[in-house]
């Protein structure tokens with residue numbers, strides 16, 4: 001598939017997907033989300049890729065679902081085509097780590113897409129919000145659920161009920177983003193984190209990600225049991241032997257994803 005609404009660039013073992021509809025603030029239309037799903041599936045299958053980054057431009061990560069495209073759709077249109085579910089959630093299905101690098105607006109579906117990634121690094125000009133209520137609808141790509149888990153009920157309610165945006169500093173205080181960096185350093189800082197991740201054992205990475213994601217879906221006791229079994233499972237990998245031997249021998253590890 002030739003991509004028209006996203007750019008995909010590989011640097012070593014890191015793949016960067018750049019949302020690329022700058023004239024529409026990277027609004028997520030059907031073609032963009034289909035391309036994003038396709039790119040994610042291809043990069044997930046590409047053994048040379050070990051970490052993914054999703055980003056936009058300096059003004060907008062993404063200003064949400066494309067309002068002009070969806071405004072005249074009927075209930076049956078969105079229900080029968082399984083709008084959102086059919087393509088938007090691919091990022092939650094990939095097992096490789098995915099970082100969202102957010103500058104500018106991350107609104108509605110844009111905020112929801114960022115929250116579907118494993119963590120968010122924000123530029124100091126980032127603004128997060130779920131303004132759907134101001135256009136007569138509600139978040140439809142997980143916003144009411146994921147935002148609430150990130151920032152708690154009170155902030156999630158205020159944001160979803162008034163459409164108020166959070167700036168980067170508030171997003172960091174509230175735990176929505178892992179950290180805030182100056183806009184000019186967003187990609188360099190994100191690439192540093194992505195390259196660190198890409199240098200480590202991919203199976204261990206996938207297990208860590210699976211265990212953390214389980215925290216959102218189960219009780220503490222079940223989650224800890226799940227983690228314990230995965231921790232035990234790492235002892236069956238060559239990478240665990242290599243990592244611990246390298247530490248003991250005071251040398252850098254050579255992970256081989258085995």
Ligand code: CAA
Nearest residue numbers: 023024025027063064065066067068108109131139140141
């Ligand atoms: N859909 C379609 N087009 C959009 C868009 C969107 N979500 N967001 C911005 N655009 C377009 C604008 O229409 C405008 O196009 P034209 O030049 O052709 O008029 C262009 O992008 C630039 O936007 P603005 O002129 O509005 O730029 P601004 O700097 O004044 O404001 C903004 C920026 C605050 C992001 C504003 O554009 C805005 O409020 N956008 C809509 C945000 C929104 O409501 N998002 C939620 C969408 S619903 C959703 O996402 C549902 C879901 O949960 C899945």
